[in-house]
Amino acid sequence: MTSCRQMRDAIVATVRRQASDADRLRLEQHLSVCAACRAEKARWLLMEQLGEQAPQRLPSDARARVLCHLTSLPEQEDAVGGKARRFLPLLLASTATVGVAFVLLAVRGRHDSAIGAAGRDDAHRPRQMSVGEERAITVQAQMAGAIDSAGAHIAYPANASFSVQPGGRQVDLYAGEIDVDVAPGGAGRFRVLAPHFTVEVLGTHFLVGLDRVETLHGIVRVVEPSGQELAVVSAGQTWRLHDMRESSDTHARQTRESLPGAALAAHPAPGCPPAGPVVSRNAARTRRVASVAGADSFAAVARPVGSERIPASRAAAEQAIETTYPSADQLLAEARTVLAGGDTQRTRECIAGALDARPTTRQRAMAELLSADTLLVESRYDEALAAYRRTVNRFGEYPEGETAAFALAQLLCERGPPAEARVALDRYLARYPTGRFVEEAGKKLAKTPAP
């Protein structure tokens, strides 16, 4: 009788197709009586199968997205910020010694802050400098104050840091937030350059921080340092850099992609290729403009890239749309209501609108569950099953995930093979032992015939 230990080598050799016929025969005889070795052989076969599987590869656009993200890492900014903070005392000491700055301060008599001469180390932030101006006023505010420059009134709180060319229409913002009131009719656009974006205005009142822009009056345009438009912010609106980045969130992207018929433009991070299905910039642009023009209440307010001037009527229209912009919660509630009435098309529109309204993860879970329910209402069972599975996999820890898990099991009980239904019910009971549908799942399991 051959021992199991002796047979292990034969198993490996057989699986790797290196065993002789005699060895194979001996192994077959042994396997016919030894369950442990049968399991061992199966394990080897399966591991070989895993080894032979081609590794999953990222498509080139996904790689480009990753690379793009890496090149704009906040950690890098932190590192720079950290260094800046480390050298801040030195910087302050050196600027304090520059007599010219103090002279300027005394003459102008408008600053409550320390003012340094130009020459601040801007190596990491290449910026345009106004032609003909030799010195920039750098403000490291220790207390709140305000200055006037080229028709703009710039108010700043303590800890704000920025520089401005005397008489120039450009401000470089380094830290904190500034309140800029630009009088209309000045020569050219007034610009505030933050590290990651530039705000351009003709005449308006707005607040700029390192990561946000809030328009108090009129309308401002936010562009990337490269010149690409990021947003147009009307009065009463706030644009946040964080939102731009968050919009590339994978879950939201995939949920959007999964919605049948949902025509949504992806919001790539600044300078990044669009996530998900490739949508031509022109197509996305046209869609956004169309949605604004058509006063679609779910459309994000945006105007075509490249437009130079914003007519007052247009700004008012955009503002009106923004005022009636419903929240993701409202849209999801509406989706539920219209789905109950059987209007699946309208449900999809509401879900798409909710996904475009900066939803939370929980709201995304609701949207995903609703889209699965929509498919079920349309009797598209296979797609509904897939959608429920997706919801369970993505949002299993949320109540919507639990509901989807049970809905999946229920649907399989009704339409799928009993074996799969049993597995789904088992999984539901294992994952949510104290869930809302435990009793019902138990009953269904008892009724489902074992294979």
Place this chain on the structure above:
Amino acid sequence: MFREHCVTVERMISRLVGSTPDLEDLVQTTFVEAIRTINRYRGEASFATWITSVAVHVAQHHLRAGRLRRHAPLDLVPEERLASSTPDIEVQLDERRLSGRLHALLDRIPARQRVALLLFTIDGRPVEEVAALTGASQTTTRSRVFLARRALRALISADPDLSQMAESLFGRRREGTS
């Protein structure tokens, strides 16, 4: 760094986690971590080894967090497999079913054991290397591989269908090659 080591990272994560739509996120996280902790790279091993160890940790963390998603979107299915002209579609389908079920079994093994097993058995790395990549001692690594093997064997024994599928696939492959 990204261009040079992207394939290595993809391969490693894909090997450890299996087919997942989270691959992009995991690759990104690996490089973000690598950039964040680059100061810890002391040049004792090659950079590829170091970044592989970062990938292993990211994959392990992902597995431990239990946030696995198994439905790979179409754009993540390797093109060569989609465009394959192999006549035996059934074998390919069976392969896919089998690997799906196998990954489902692997999901039930503790992440550290699973990672050690895959690095040791599938990647064929020696125990010392697996230990270095996972940041564990060699004894711990051996123990993890042993426990993972035992757990996997038990799971396979409890699922006779799986053994049959593997046998049948293996038989068909052997016929195909002979």
